[in-house]
Amino acid sequence: MTRITVTVDGVKYTDDVEPRTLLVHYLRQNLGKTGTLVGCDTSNCGACTVHLDGHSVKSCNMLAVQADGHEVTTIEGLASDGQLHPMQLAFNDCHALQCGYCTPGMIMQACDLLKDNPDPSEQEIREGLEGNLCRCTGYHNIVRAVQEAAVTMREGGATTDSTAPAQAVTA
Amino acid sequence: MTITENQAPAHEIGRARRRKEDARLITGRSRYTDSITLPGMLHLAMVRSPFAHATIRSISTEAAKAAPGVVSVVTGADIADIQGVNINAWPITTDQVTPTHLPVAIEHVAFAGEIVAVVVARSEAEARDAVELVDVDYDELPVVLDAREALKDEVLAHPDLGTNKSAFWQLDSAAQGSGGDVDEAIEKARTDGILIEREYRQQRLVPGFMEPRSVVVDPTGDQLTVWSATQVPHILRFAIAATMGIPESKLRVIAPDVGGGFGGKLQTTPEEFATIALARRLGKPCKFTETRSEAFVTGHHGRDQYQKLTMAATTDGMITGFKVELIADLGAYVAIVGGGVPVLGAWMFNGIYKIPAYQFNCTTVLTNKPWVDAYRGAGRPEAAFGIERMMDELAGEVGADPLEIREKNWIKHEEFPFTTVSGMTYDSGNYEAATARAKELFDYDGLRREQAERRERNDPVQLGIGVSTFTEMCGLAPSRILGSLNYGAGGWEHASVRMLATGTVEVVTGISPHGQGHVTGFSQIVADRLGVPFEDVEILHGDTAIAPKGMDTYGSRSLVVGGEAVVRAADKVIEKAKVIAAHLLEASADDIEFSGGRFGVKGTDKGLGIAEIAAATFTGHNLPDGIEPSLDADATFDPVNFSFPHGTHLCAMEVDTETGAATMRKYACVDDVGVIINPLLVEGQVHGGLVQGIAQALWEGAVYDENGTLVTGSFVDYTLPSAADTISFITDTTVSPSTTNSLGTKGVGEAGTIASTPAVVNAIVDALRPMGIHDIEMPCTPERVWRAIQGASSRSVDETQRDAAPHFEADQPNQDPSATTGGAK
Ligand code: FES
Ligand code: FES
Numbered sequence: 001m002t003r004i005t006v007t008v009d010g011v012k013y014t015d016d017v018e019p020r021t022l023l024v025h026y027l028r029q030n031l032g033k034t035g036t037l038v039g040c041d042t043s044n045c046g047a048c049t050v051h052l053d054g055h056s057v058k059s060c061n062m063l064a065v066q067a068d069g070h071e072v073t074t075i076e077g078l079a080s081d082g083q084l085h086p087m088q089l090a091f092n093d094c095h096a097l098q099c100g101y102c103t104p105g106m107i108m109q110a111c112d113l114l115k116d117n118p119d120p121s122e123q124e125i126r127e128g129l130e131g132n133l134c135r136c137t138g139y140h141n142i143v144r145a146v147q148e149a150a151v152t153m154r155e156g157g158a159t160t161d162s163t164a165p166a167q168a169v170t171a
Numbered sequence: 172m173t174i175t176e177n178q179a180p181a182h183e184i185g186r187a188r189r190r191k192e193d194a195r196l197i198t199g200r201s202r203y204t205d206s207i208t209l210p211g212m213l214h215l216a217m218v219r220s221p222f223a224h225a226t227i228r229s230i231s232t233e234a235a236k237a238a239p240g241v242v243s244v245v246t247g248a249d250i251a252d253i254q255g256v257n258i259n260a261w262p263i264t265t266d267q268v269t270p271t272h273l274p275v276a277i278e279h280v281a282f283a284g285e286i287v288a289v290v291v292a293r294s295e296a297e298a299r300d301a302v303e304l305v306d307v308d309y310d311e312l313p314v315v316l317d318a319r320e321a322l323k324d325e326v327l328a329h330p331d332l333g334t335n336k337s338a339f340w341q342l343d344s345a346a347q348g349s350g351g352d353v354d355e356a357i358e359k360a361r362t363d364g365i366l367i368e369r370e371y372r373q374q375r376l377v378p379g380f381m382e383p384r385s386v387v388v389d390p391t392g393d394q395l396t397v398w399s400a401t402q403v404p405h406i407l408r409f410a411i412a413a414t415m416g417i418p419e420s421k422l423r424v425i426a427p428d429v430g431g432g433f434g435g436k437l438q439t440t441p442e443e444f445a446t447i448a449l450a451r452r453l454g455k456p457c458k459f460t461e462t463r464s465e466a467f468v469t470g471h472h473g474r475d476q477y478q479k480l481t482m483a484a485t486t487d488g489m490i491t492g493f494k495v496e497l498i499a500d501l502g503a504y505v506a507i508v509g510g511g512v513p514v515l516g517a518w519m520f521n522g523i524y525k526i527p528a529y530q531f532n533c534t535t536v537l538t539n540k541p542w543v544d545a546y547r548g549a550g551r552p553e554a555a556f557g558i559e560r561m562m563d564e565l566a567g568e569v570g571a572d573p574l575e576i577r578e579k580n581w582i583k584h585e586e587f588p589f590t591t592v593s594g595m596t597y598d599s600g601n602y603e604a605a606t607a608r609a610k611e612l613f614d615y616d617g618l619r620r621e622q623a624e625r626r627e628r629n630d631p632v633q634l635g636i637g638v639s640t641f642t643e644m645c646g647l648a649p650s651r652i653l654g655s656l657n658y659g660a661g662g663w664e665h666a667s668v669r670m671l672a673t674g675t676v677e678v679v680t681g682i683s684p685h686g687q688g689h690v691t692g693f694s695q696i697v698a699d700r701l702g703v704p705f706e707d708v709e710i711l712h713g714d715t716a717i718a719p720k721g722m723d724t725y726g727s728r729s730l731v732v733g734g735e736a737v738v739r740a741a742d743k744v745i746e747k748a749k750v751i752a753a754h755l756l757e758a759s760a761d762d763i764e765f766s767g768g769r770f771g772v773k774g775t776d777k778g779l780g781i782a783e784i785a786a787a788t789f790t791g792h793n794l795p796d797g798i799e800p801s802l803d804a805d806a807t808f809d810p811v812n813f814s815f816p817h818g819t820h821l822c823a824m825e826v827d828t829e830t831g832a833a834t835m836r837k838y839a840c841v842d843d844v845g846v847i848i849n850p851l852l853v854e855g856q857v858h859g860g861l862v863q864g865i866a867q868a869l870w871e872g873a874v875y876d877e878n879g880t881l882v883t884g885s886f887v888d889y890t891l892p893s894a895a896d897t898i899s900f901i902t903d904t905t906v907s908p909s910t911t912n913s914l915g916t917k918g919v920g921e922a923g924t925i926a927s928t929p930a931v932v933n934a935i936v937d938a939l940r941p942m943g944i945h946d947i948e949m950p951c952t953p954e955r956v957w958r959a960i961q962g963a964s965s966r967s968v969d970e971t972q973r974d975a976a977p978h979f980e981a982d983q984p985n986q987d988p989s990a991t992t993g994g995a996k
Contacts (some may be wrong), residue, residue: 020296034206035199037430039381040463044886047381075199084197092193095851099686100196101381101430107197126894133886135381135431136686138858138923139894154603 004068008033009077017064023057024048026064027074035076035104041135044062046132049105050074056112058131078111086152087111087145096145098136106132110146118154122147183695183705184914187851189689195428202427204385204400209456211244213386215446216298217465218288218305221279223316223539223879224328225309227278230288235304240297243453244305246288247275254448255415257439257504260406260659261511263535270329270537272504274441274448280309281328281503282541283879284468289445291453295460307827314539318500319477321536328503328537337501337535338510342517342593344529350592350793351528353483356492360483364491367482367564372948373553375475375873377467377883379891380547382430383458383468386443394423394716395451399443402432403723404683406507408662408715410439411447430686432862434545436685437725438471438507457785467884472873473546475500476513476553482561483528488569488576492528495520495557499535499543501688505983506544510535511658515550516643518593520560521631523602523642523817524580529592539879545725547863547924548643555641559929560946563638567940573613573638573933574606579622581640585991588910595644597815598917599907603639605841609819612790612901613839618823626941635938639930640815647726647912647916650809663809664728665720666736668697668744670802672789674782675707678740681721682733683713688852688918689729693737695848696914700741701781704766720807727816730848735912736808743804748784751802754795755779755787776894779821816917818842820926824934831957833869833935839901840926845909845917853919857902862925867924868931872950939963 001016008031015030027033027050036059039047050059051073059072078085085145087107090096097103106129111122113128120128125146129158134142195201218230232244234352240832247254257272275286288305292298321335326336344350360366387398401407404424412419428437440458461469476499483492498512517531562580566573582589584601585624591597610616615636625628648662667679678697682689694708711717722728744767753760754768762773771778779787784802787793791800820840826833833990838861845851870890876881883889908915928949935951936944942963947955 018296028206029208032854033199035201035952037201037203037382038205038612039383039430040886042885042887045381045463068321075197079198084825087195091197092189095190095688097190097193098688098855099381099429099431100192103196103205104199104201120736122377122899129894133891133893134380135433135863135891136859137380137855138860138862138900138901139897140858141855141900143894 001063003063006067007031007071009074019063022060023062023064023067024059024138027059027072031099033076036074037104038100041102044133046105046109047102049108049132051108051112056109056129075107078107085111087149090145090152094141094145094148096141101132102132106134106142110149113146114150114153119150125154183698184848186695186849188691188695188705188849188853190688191694192688192690202313203430204387204398204427205460207387207398207427209387209389212458213291213293213396213453214298214457215294215449215459216290216302217286217442218290218302218327218828219469220276220283220287220309221286222280222309222311223283224312224314225280226312227276227280227287228308228310229327231306232288234306235290235301238297238301238304238329240293240326241301242289242293243291243302243449245449247273247277250275250448250452251277251449253415255312255411255444257441257444258410258414259505259507259509261508262657263340263510263514264338265657267505267510267731268332268336268537269505270332270336270503276446282539283881284541286441286445291449291457316540316875316879318475318498318536318538321538322498322534328539335537337537339504340514340533342531344592347594349590349594350526351495353492353530356483356528357494357866358483362493363934364486365484365565365568367561367568369480369561369564369946371478371480371557371560371946373474373476373478373556374949375543376473376546376867376871377873377889378433378435378470380431380433380435383461383466384436384440384442385458386446387456387458388446390450390454390455391456394421395447396423396425397447398425398427398441400429400436401426401587402429402436402683402685402725404713404715405681405721405723407439407443415444415447421840423714423716426683426685432685433547434473434549434725435470435748437545439722464885467889468881469541469932471542471544472502473504473543475543476497476954478553480557480561482565484565488565488571488579490524490526490565490580493521493526495531497533499533500538500540501535502538502540502542504542506542508543509544512545512550513553516554518595518644519551519554520558520590522555523582524638525582526592531593540717547860549726551643551921552864552925552928555639555643555925556929559639559641563933564937564945567945575605577638577640596812596954597642597912598812600642600817600843601905601907602817602819605817605837605843605905606640606819608903608905609821609841610841612841612903615821630831631827633826633828633938635826635934635936637822637824637930637932637934637937639766639820639926640817641820641926642815643921643925644813645727645816646731646814647728648813649811649919660722661809662722662732662882663807664722664732664736665805665807666733666740667803667805668737669741670744670781670785670788672786674703674785675709676701676703677709677711678737678978679711680733680737681718681723682729683721683723684729685724686858687724687729688849690849692730692852693734696734696737697741700738702766703781714810718899727920730916731814731912731918732808732810734914734916736806738913739806740804743806744802747802747804750798751788751794752779752784755793781802810911812911814845816842816844816909818922818926820930822927822930822934824931824938826935826938826956828960831955831960833953833955833956835865835898838898841903841905842919842922843905843907844919844922846906846915847904848914848916854902856919857923858900860921861900861927862892862897863932864922864924864927865897868928868949868951870896870950
């Protein structure tokens with residue numbers, strides 16, 4: 001067992017973990033952060049994507065001990081002050097999810113993409129999401145959602161269409 | 172675009188409502204099965220056969236039992252009396268050969284990945300570690316992996332059965348009186364018409380839902396509770412009760428959030444049965460979650476057919492007969508509807524066309540590969556591919572535009588309802604309108620001009636335009652028809668509508684959504700029907716304790732059959748409320764009219780809202796004599812016919828003749844799925860479907876080596892498309908309301924997948940047809956395209972000497988010299 005201290009979604013945790021424990025299993029099993037999902041065992045699907053110190057990583061592809069001393073943000077910590085992140089709102093507004101299994105990873109990856117490139121072209125969005133698989137949406141609406149979120153975030157405000165996302169927050 | 176105008180736009184129906192489901196899913200408040208943890212829960216890991224065919228000599232579990240954290244290790248023999256059996260619910264013939272499928276094999280394994288022992292431990296990691304310590308001694312047996320090979324019965328997948336042939340099923344239009352004699356039509360075409368003979372390969376596909384399957388079983392309550400990543404909680408409950416000796420009333424099955432299915436979770440699995448058996452034996456909650464690698468090798472696969480197609484036509488391109496001969500690989504076991512899936516094609520190979528004579532033959536075959544069952548479209552994509560590829564071949568023979576040749580043969584919009592040569596009555600449709608709109612959106616004429624120019628100047632990158640004017644049958648299914656086909660269950664659907672005291676509404680449905688958005692769509696339907704706000708409607712599903720009756724979600728049935736049940740239950744609520752409203756308003760029930768959520772007295776301004784009636788019913792203080800204090804109502808709807816959506820899909824592919832790379836340039840489709848409840852959901856279903864169909868055409872395929880080991884067993888080798896592989900689509904709809912249900916809906920879940928595969932392959936072949944190429948086997952990888960081009964240029968074809976069309980030679984596989992044989996031998 002190795003002792004690690006990790007800040008996850010703003011809360012500091014100190015735990016003893018087996019050295020072989022993957023970060024994703026630590027998040028899901030030790031912390032109950034089941035919003036982050038596992039879709040494969042070869043680091044190909046991106047369902048497990050979280051932010052480590054603000055940048056996206058596949059949490060199935062690193063050990064919990066490697067997160068020691070770092071800050072992790074999962075899909076559960078993306079909204080702030082009860083306000084959904086513009087990317088979450090855009091995914092709802094553009095119908096960019098169906099079964100929702102790829103969604104946490106896809107949203108975390110999309111946020112990272114816009115951090116590096118706030119005004120991406122369609123091709124840049126598609127390439128930026130290449131490591132995240134979705135079997136439901138055909139990606140069309142995911143691309144739309146990232147475009148919509150990019151506009152919102154560049155304008156630095158709330159989304160233009162607030163009707164439905166508002167319900168999404170409270171439902 | 173609306174063609175018929177008899178559906179006045181209602182308040183909610185037709186609105187692009189954002190999904191109610193999303194709120195949880197975009198914030199990580201999801202509850203997929205693997206996220207469920209119960210006190211004292213144990214974890215299972217499976218010991219699986221590495222061999223595709225073997226007898227089990229002995230299994231030594233001692234070392235595993237001694238490993239840290241291990242609670243139990245069992246073999247199939249240890250749980251023989253309690254493990255149940257995986258059933259086939261649709262024996263397509265009464266003499267179908269159906270091998271017994273034990274969840275944990277006891278003596279014999281018939282595919283690589285079959286479970287031979289189960290480890291139970293305190294943690295998943297400990298269980299998986301101990302799997303390595305189970306020592307199994309096998310006697311390897313020869314394998315048979317290719318369906319055509321299997322038919323020779325030289326190597327048997329199950330030696331005790333004496334044959335690999337599972338069943339033969341035929342539909343003959345002359346015999347059933349729905350058309351002429353196909354062999355006569357073929358003979359006539361051989362002498363004075365056009366005869367096109369082709370063999371196509373439908374490669375084996377992996378459904379690839381993103382959530383691996385998982386099951387949690389809690390034996391500690393009065394009822395045994397099973398959570399499973401399944402599309403079919405009700406069918407699963409039935410199968411457990413029927414085979415495991417657990418009374419149905421003692422079983423509760425829950426499908427919580429389910430991460431996609433596409434048919435791949437329309438199954439009752441060995442893993443579910445093994446987990447139930449162990450949880451009962453140990454008296455502890457147990458969980459099993461598969462790894463993605465396990466999903467690849469043990470989940471059921473889709474397609475895997477050889478199609479031998481013969482089309483007879485007049486020299487000007489009128490079809491006179493169509494004969495279909497299928498060999499369908501079932502894998503090692505006949506899955507729950509395994510044999511029936513290819514048979515569903517029987518009514519669909521004739522497509523949207525008026526074909527005078529037709530015959531469908533299907534031979535199902537056992538091999539030493541994983542079982543095959545429903546995958547998005549299930550039998551219908553295979554059929555649409557066959558007929559739509561053949562229509563392009565016919566156009567090529569006649570020298571006509573592929574859309575013109577289709578129009579010449581298709582059912583005209585004024586001819587509906589139309590009974591086809593296979594005996595189905597198509598409810599409604601307008602192929603002309605969908606095609607006209609698709610051509611416009613696609614710029615068909617402009618792209619044809621560009622194609623001609625590129626051909627003219629010998630551009631190394633050629634442009635191909637692919638057409639697919641598909642139809643499908645949705646709304647599975649009228650119970651009587653299922654009965655006549657020897658299917659083991661009905662096709663009805665059930666709903667309850669409950670008016671709560673405070674005026675909100677609970678709707679219980681027997682369908683089991685796993686991404687489709689039914690909670691949103693059904694809320695819209697009920698909001699309109701009862702005149703209540705969309706937000707006030709709650710849709711409950713996927714738990715047999717909450718929704719005890721249901722037939723679940725597959726086959727584009729949920730809206731068409733399940734939605735109609737909801738409508739009928741809501742209408743019963745209104746009828747019950749009307750009686751109470753009349754009493755409270757001191758009017759005759761005949762004078763009460765219901766509209767917009769309000770019961771009014773004709774000719775007056777007196778009235779009461781449905782919420783007021785609900786409150787009055789709840790208190791029960793002032794109800795008419797003999798009326799029960801409840802507005803709640805149930806309905807079970809059994810459809811009388813299928814619905815037949817259709818669409819025109821147009822695809823432009825650029826084919827680099829130097830490298831073989833085929834790149835999608837443009838894709839436009841216009842689907843007619845009947846009345847649309849929510850255009851956003853329809854679009855989403857079309858997009859996702861398109862990419863799955865396109866992926867079959869271009870990238871996906873399960874490939875086995877000669878030992879029966881899956882070579883494409885991970886996302887590294889089995890290439891699910893990513894965002895970077897795909898393009899944005901142009902989609903639109905036309906509306907021909909269905910006549911089979913009161914909402915006029917038709918179903919959309921599988922449309923994109925069914926339509927797109929032939930559109931893409933037709934486009935690639937269209938680009939290369941001037942080179943004498945008329946088929947590329949799927950997936951159309953650059954290598955296959957390149958080989959086809961090389962083969963064509965080395966063939967020195969003398970066009971004037973060429974036969975009108977190549978003809979079959981006995982026992983030869985795909986005779987297109989360009990086609991390579993599939994990896995899945
Ligand atoms: S779980 Fe698939 S990449 Fe991490
Ligand atoms: S929404 Fe289902 S996998 Fe993306």
